[in-house]
Amino acid sequence: MKNLETRYLERLSDLYPTIAEASTEIINLQAILNLPKGTEHFITDVHGEYEAFAHVLKNGSGSVRRKIDEVFGNTLSSKEKRSLATLIYYPKEKMEIVKKNEDNMEDWYKVNLYRLIEVSKRAASKYTRSKVRKALPKDFAYVIEELITEKAEVNDKESYYNEIIMTIIRIGRAEGFIAAISSLIQRLVVDHLHIVGDIYDRGPGPHIIMDKLMNYHSLDIQWGNHDVLWMGAAAGQWGCIANAIRICARYGNLDILEDGYGINLLPLASFAIRMYETDPCTCFALKGQDDTISRAEMEMNLRIHKAISVIQFKVEGQIVRRQKDFHMEDRGMLHRIDYEKGTITLDGKEYQMLDMNFPTIDPKDPYALSGEEEEVMERLERAFTGCEKLQEHMQLLLRKGNLYKVHNNNLLYHGCVPLNEDGSLREVTLFGHTFRGRSLYDALDRYVRKGFFSLDEQERENGKDIMWYIWLSPDSPLFGKDKMATFERYFLAEKETHVEKKNPYYKLLEDEEVIDQVMREFGLPPESAYIVNGHVPVKSKNGENPVKCNGRVMVIDGGFSKAYQKETGIAGYTLIYNSYGLRLVAHEPFESTEGAIQRESDIHSESVIIKRVMERRLVGDTDAGKELRERIADLEELLAAYRSGEIKEKR
Structure with missing residues (x-):
């Protein structure tokens, strides 16, 4: 250990080669400790x-x-x-x-x-x-x-x-x-x-916000579920790509993709027009649109909206069957439809479908993409993974971002800490390992990065799928509901099917014992810490x-x-x-x-x-202050080594 410490001090002496320079740096750092903390x-x-x-x-x-x-x-x-x-x-x-x-x-x-x-x-x-x-x-x-x-x-x-x-x-x-x-x-x-969290989706300019953040002087980002969705899309995960396009279509923001990121939607648009040319697509009305949009543009958006939604439900069914560890079998919807009666059975109850025009769905194999749908998705994957600007923005999220952050006695996360009804930490099993609380956050964070960087092909594919899982799984700390009722909201009139029940975390936010438990789980003192959500x-x-x-x-x-x-x-x-x-x-x-x-x-x-x-x-009261004190302690050891003759001054 002493040899290791000596080597470290020798490296430090390269930066501060004399007693005078090491002393000056100690004085400077000590002065910083006594300044007011930054905002x-x-x-x-x-x-x-x-x-x-x-x-x-x-x-x-x-x-x-x-x-x-x-x-x-x-x-x-x-x-x-x-x-x-x-x-x-x-x-x-x-x-x-x-x-x-x-x-x-x-x-x-x-x-x-x-x-x-x-x-x-x-x-x-x-x-x-x-x-x-x-x-x-x-x-x-x-x-x-x-x-x-x-x-x-x-x-x-x-x-x-x-x-x-x-x-x-x-x-x-x-x-x-x-x-x-x-x-x-x-x-x-x-x-x-x-x-x-949640820079992306709904509004017209997430790419403009990301451009601004690229040059911001000091920044960290706690990913939201919408951010992770776009990260998955940028990594080429088909479920994420389909969801990202569907949300852009739903809010009339396809120009984010086309103008903001230069992603070519023409293959999807051409396919949508051919498949749904005479379909009014009434279940796929756009949200928040004013009267400035032309009729032709509106009809185009509606058809793209329906086409990508059907593709999404197919792709998600494939993910559910591929990733048994996700335990999301209830989210595979297309095989539950009776294509002759025009109904769907959910939780033992039969509901009438509002739309049954599905020219690309084979009732015998409802999750199989048609040849044209497959080609459309392959081209979209190449467009997303090959978009230089999108990849730069995702790299910023990876460099500056995490699923959570502990900073200056504050715990920052976007969604929730998954809990059971009694307030205990919910256990989640993924790929043969069980996680809860902080370990769940850490595991999911690692898998997101594997989805971009792993050299192991299977690990990389699992990482990509995890980004879709984070987007909508009941066990995801960034989603925090029992289901994402996208399918039900489009196709079923009954409001009971639209309900998305929140994780118990949200009704236990006023319970001090539960909040104390969460803070201790992330290594914070409950009596003086805060959660920012x-x-x-x-x-x-x-x-x-x-x-x-x-x-x-x-x-x-x-x-x-x-x-x-x-x-x-x-x-x-x-x-x-x-x-x-x-x-x-x-x-x-x-x-x-x-x-x-x-x-x-x-x-x-x-x-x-x-x-x-x-x-x-003061700065001395912050996390940065702790780091500065550690540097001061190291420099004082260097001074002692200079004065004892253990290390020689270099100038």
């Missing part, structure tokens, strides 16, 4: 609503406005503060509007540059100069650093700063500088972003509270997706965790980016303080 921003269930997501990201769920209030208090009017906030969110667009109405742009530049500099000073105050320097926009890094850094050696500071600002204006760089410093403020008000929209308009179990569980899916807002009554919750405590923010629906710029209409948000700490939390 964490939690967002979940974005579901492709990229405009609302981008705005909440820009305003940091109200963090920018709070910084403006801290700096200017009552010295600026509400209108002036609103205008300054809009400038920070949308600097280029806002300046274009100002130039059309402002007579003296020089004065406007001067006033707003001073205001932006003061806000950026406040935003930068909790970070080291080194961290701020790394965040500075390249073109203006030196100038911004001069303006936001206090200079004790300068006697006439006002004159010094004024000269810099006037020079910026005189040489025509004011607009570029304003855009740069606004971007810096957005960057500094949020230190780290947590996406607690998404997945199930909180129906605020019915009086439901997102804060459960005396403030220890926060379910922050409040309806970012427009499809849910009639149920929830709001447009999403977000959570802010800064050095002062936890703040839950409820958002009203986002009008539009254009409205936010033209009318300076920020998302109206109301916040509730979940926890306010008596003493401001």
